Amino acid sequence: MTKAAIIGSGIGGIATAIRLAVKGYDVTVFEANASFGGKMHQFDLQGYRFDAGPSLFTLPHLVDELFTLAGRNPSDYFTYTRLDPITHYFWPDGSRLKAYADAEAFATEAEQQLGVKAQDVQEVLARSARLYQGTADTFLHKSLHRLDTYLSADVLKALGCLSDLGLTTTMHDANAKLFNDPRFVQLLDRFATYNGSDPYQAPGTLNLIPHLEHNIGAFYPKGGIYSIASSLVKLAEELGVAFRYNERVERIVTQNGRATGIETSSGRYSAAVVVSNMDVVPTYRRLLPDQPAPEQTLQQPRSSSALIYYWGIAREFPELHVHNIFFSQDYKKEFEHIFRHKSISPDPTVYVNITSKMEKSDAPAGCENWFVMVNVPHHQGQDWEQLIGTTRQAVTDKLSRMLQTDIRQNIVCEQVLDPLLIEQQTSSYAGALYGSSSNNRMAAFLRHxxxxxxxxxxxxxxxxxxxxxGIPLCLLSARIVANLAPAVTSVNEPKQH
Ligand code: FAD
Incomplete structure (x- = not known):
C-alpha cells in the first residue's frame, strides 16, 4: 500500500490522517508526545478536569464531515449541543450582556443593556454573513497558492463583495463607524483575538468571524473539546491509521527534489507522501536544515499567545456561564501592550471558561473548573515568571472587583500555562497560538x-x-492537503533507503 507519514497528531494531523486513509493511503502518524491532540489535550487536577487549550467550538459540521466521509454516523462517535447564550460579557462600568444565539434576541439584549439600536446589531451580523459567504470559498476552502483557485467562479463571488471586504480599513475602524457605543465596538473588536490578531491593525475582513459564532453558532462537545480529538483518533484507528507516540521526527528525508520519508530516533520510515503538522517554522529549521527556507513567510510576525491559570474553584457562580468575558477599560492600550510593548496590560481582558457548567463531572460537587485566560504576546525573551505573578494579581483583583467577592479565597488548586510551555509542549514557534498573525491585509496570502x-x-x-x-481552519487545512495529495494509483513509491 502507498504510505503516508504525518508529523504530529494535532487536530490538523489527525484529520489529515483520516482523509488520507479514506483515500487509500497506509497512514502512520508520528507524535513526539505520549498522546495525541497537541494543543487540544486535557488534564486532571485534584478532581477537576480541564481542556488545556481551545475552548470555543464553531463549525462542527467540519468534524461530522470526517465521520461521514468514512461511512460512519457522526453521532455514534461525537455529539454536541448549541450554546445559548453563547457568552456572558462584563464591563468595568458594571454593565453586563448575554450574547444569545438567536440574532433577534441578541440584538434586543444589546439594545436593552447597552442602548445600541437592535436593528444595527442585526445589520452588523448580516454584514458578517455576507463577508463570510463571499470569501470563504476562495480564502478558506482552497489552496490560495495554486493558479486554478484564481480561475474559479468563487473568485468572482469574492470580487462581488469587494466593497464589503474591508481591506482598506481596520476591524476597529469598520466597527467604530457603525456603533457609537465603545462597549459594543469592544465586543465586536474582540473577534480579532480568535486568530491572535490586533483589531486596531487587522483588516476589516476579519469582521466575518462573528458570523461563525452568532449566525452559525457556538457549540459544546459532550466530554469537552478533547472529545473532538479522541473521537477522531478512534475513527482513524478503525481506518487502520497507526499512531506512534513518543517518537519525535528529527528529519524529513529528501532525494532528487522529493520528500521520501522521515527519520526518528528509532530509524527511517519511507513514505510517498509526508505531511508536516508541526509548526512550519521548526519544520524548516529543524527537519529540513539543508533546504532553502521561504524566509519571507517564516519571518511573518507571530500571532499572540496566552497565559492561562487553571483554577479549581470551591464554589459555584450562578451569574457565570461556559464562556465569560471581563473586558478591560482601555482596549487600545491593551493591544499596544501585546503587539507593541511585547508585554501584558496591567488591566487585561480576562476570559473565564467553565466546562463544569455543562458537565457536572468536570468538578467536585458544588465547585467549578475555571480556565482563566489572558491574551499575551508570543515569546520574545520576556521574563514569564515575573509576568505570571503580576498578571495573577491583576486578574484576581479584577475578577474580585467585578464579581464582588474575593476570588482568591475560592482557589483550591492551580496550574499555569505560558507561551514558553506552549512551545515546549507542541513545538509551536515562540508559543504563538495561531502561527502568524493577521495584522496586515496581505497576511492571508503570506501564510505558508x-x-x-x-x-x-x-x-x-x-x-x-x-x-x-483555530480548530475549523486546521480541519480545512486537512481537507486541502487531502485534495492536493495524488490518488494512490498515480503515486510512484519511493525506493527503500
Ligand atoms: P498542534 O495542536 O499545534 O499540535 C502539533 C502536534 O505536533 C503536537 O502534538 C506536537 O507534539 C507534534 N509535533 C511537533 N513537532 C513534532 C515532531 N518533530 N515529531 C513528532 N511530533 C511533533 N482554537 C479554537 O478553534 N478555539 C479556541 O477557543 C482556541 N483557544 C485556544 C487556546 C489556547 C490556550 C491554545 C493553545 C490554542 C487555542 N486555539 C483555539 C487554537 C487551536 O488550539 C489550534 O489552532 C489547533 O489546536 C492547532 O492544531 P494543529 O493541527 O496546528 O496542531
Missing part, C-alpha cells in the same frame, strides 16, 4: 501554502499554515 513548491510529496497542515489557526 499546504504544499511545498520545492519538494514533491511534502505537504503542510495545521494552524501555522493556510488557511490559518
Amino acid at each position: 501554502p499546504n504544499f511545498s513548491s520545492k519538494l514533491k510529496g511534502l505537504y503542510f497542515c495545521g494552524g501555522s499554515v493556510h488557511p490559518g489557526g
Whole structure:
C-alpha cells in the first residue's frame, strides 16, 4: 500500500490522517508526545478536569464531515449541543450582556443593556454573513497558492463583495463607524483575538468571524473539546491509521527534489507522501536544515499567545456561564501592550471558561473548573515568571472587583500555562497560538501554502499554515492537503533507503 507519514497528531494531523486513509493511503502518524491532540489535550487536577487549550467550538459540521466521509454516523462517535447564550460579557462600568444565539434576541439584549439600536446589531451580523459567504470559498476552502483557485467562479463571488471586504480599513475602524457605543465596538473588536490578531491593525475582513459564532453558532462537545480529538483518533484507528507516540521526527528525508520519508530516533520510515503538522517554522529549521527556507513567510510576525491559570474553584457562580468575558477599560492600550510593548496590560481582558457548567463531572460537587485566560504576546525573551505573578494579581483583583467577592479565597488548586510551555509542549514557534498573525491585509496570502513548491510529496497542515489557526481552519487545512495529495494509483513509491 502507498504510505503516508504525518508529523504530529494535532487536530490538523489527525484529520489529515483520516482523509488520507479514506483515500487509500497506509497512514502512520508520528507524535513526539505520549498522546495525541497537541494543543487540544486535557488534564486532571485534584478532581477537576480541564481542556488545556481551545475552548470555543464553531463549525462542527467540519468534524461530522470526517465521520461521514468514512461511512460512519457522526453521532455514534461525537455529539454536541448549541450554546445559548453563547457568552456572558462584563464591563468595568458594571454593565453586563448575554450574547444569545438567536440574532433577534441578541440584538434586543444589546439594545436593552447597552442602548445600541437592535436593528444595527442585526445589520452588523448580516454584514458578517455576507463577508463570510463571499470569501470563504476562495480564502478558506482552497489552496490560495495554486493558479486554478484564481480561475474559479468563487473568485468572482469574492470580487462581488469587494466593497464589503474591508481591506482598506481596520476591524476597529469598520466597527467604530457603525456603533457609537465603545462597549459594543469592544465586543465586536474582540473577534480579532480568535486568530491572535490586533483589531486596531487587522483588516476589516476579519469582521466575518462573528458570523461563525452568532449566525452559525457556538457549540459544546459532550466530554469537552478533547472529545473532538479522541473521537477522531478512534475513527482513524478503525481506518487502520497507526499512531506512534513518543517518537519525535528529527528529519524529513529528501532525494532528487522529493520528500521520501522521515527519520526518528528509532530509524527511517519511507513514505510517498509526508505531511508536516508541526509548526512550519521548526519544520524548516529543524527537519529540513539543508533546504532553502521561504524566509519571507517564516519571518511573518507571530500571532499572540496566552497565559492561562487553571483554577479549581470551591464554589459555584450562578451569574457565570461556559464562556465569560471581563473586558478591560482601555482596549487600545491593551493591544499596544501585546503587539507593541511585547508585554501584558496591567488591566487585561480576562476570559473565564467553565466546562463544569455543562458537565457536572468536570468538578467536585458544588465547585467549578475555571480556565482563566489572558491574551499575551508570543515569546520574545520576556521574563514569564515575573509576568505570571503580576498578571495573577491583576486578574484576581479584577475578577474580585467585578464579581464582588474575593476570588482568591475560592482557589483550591492551580496550574499555569505560558507561551514558553506552549512551545515546549507542541513545538509551536515562540508559543504563538495561531502561527502568524493577521495584522496586515496581505497576511492571508503570506501564510505558508499546504504544499511545498520545492519538494514533491511534502505537504503542510495545521494552524501555522493556510488557511490559518483555530480548530475549523486546521480541519480545512486537512481537507486541502487531502485534495492536493495524488490518488494512490498515480503515486510512484519511493525506493527503500
Ligand atoms: P498542534 O495542536 O499545534 O499540535 C502539533 C502536534 O505536533 C503536537 O502534538 C506536537 O507534539 C507534534 N509535533 C511537533 N513537532 C513534532 C515532531 N518533530 N515529531 C513528532 N511530533 C511533533 N482554537 C479554537 O478553534 N478555539 C479556541 O477557543 C482556541 N483557544 C485556544 C487556546 C489556547 C490556550 C491554545 C493553545 C490554542 C487555542 N486555539 C483555539 C487554537 C487551536 O488550539 C489550534 O489552532 C489547533 O489546536 C492547532 O492544531 P494543529 O493541527 O496546528 O496542531
